[in-house]
Amino acid sequence: MKKIAILLIFASLLSACSVAVNEFLGIPPTVTVLPTFFTSTPTDAPTFTPTVPSPTFTATPTLIGQKIKTNTPQFTPTPLILTPLGVTLLPSYTPISLVPQVAIPGFVSVSVSDAAFYKGKACLPVSVKFIAQVANAADVAHVLLFVRFKSKQTGVTSEWADSIEMQSIGTGTYAHDLITLEMKATDIFENAWVQYQLVALNSDAKSLGKTDIFDERLTLLECVPTVSTTPTGLTP
Secondary structure (H helix, E strand, C coil), X not given: CHHHHHHHHHHHHHHHHHHHHHHHXXXXXCCCCCCXXXXXXXXXXXXXXXXCCCCCXXXXXXXXXXXXXXXXXXXXXXXXXXXXXXXXXXXXXXXCCCCCCCCCCCEXXXXXXXXXXXXXXXXXXXXXXXXXXXXXXXXXXXXXXXXXXXXXXXXXECCCCCCEECEEEECCEEEEEEEHHHCCCXXXXXXXXXXXXXXXXXXXXXXXXXXXXXXXXXXXXXXXXXXXXXXXXXXX
């Protein structure tokens, strides 16, 4: 051990002496470059992960039960019809056969129960009821009915029958049931018109009102009874 220590001391002295001599002679010191040992540490190769663009989807919600709005026009256009100036369009209508009005001075109303009646008793009706309402009930004392025939073929008329007094049923209203026995020339005229006229009188037999003649409103028809035949030997 002592030898090793002596050797180390001796080496140190030599080194110091060599440095002092070099400095005295102007020789730059020798730089001893110690080798640098590099340890190559393997580095893992970089791992590259390919980036694949992901597709982008836009989700469209499906609404169940939703009604699709349909554009419906608020009104239906009406074609415009232009009328030339000075021209008046008359509305279309179905012609109606009107019965001529009859003047009834002194009366409020005159009515008949049927448009036709029959001769005899086999066909109905055998009479027709007249009802008349006078305008001045306080002054009227009598209402007379006059009737006659008019031929539908020739227009010939019979004589007026005797005046028939109508019965008061109150409130200025008078009525009468006309039968063929009250008329003249019933055997001459068949299926003829029955013309009639009414006259209102006061208690002094003075006329207070007289209607015009009611023409072609009432008909007296012939009655043709239907005869049923039963075969011989059979009991009905």
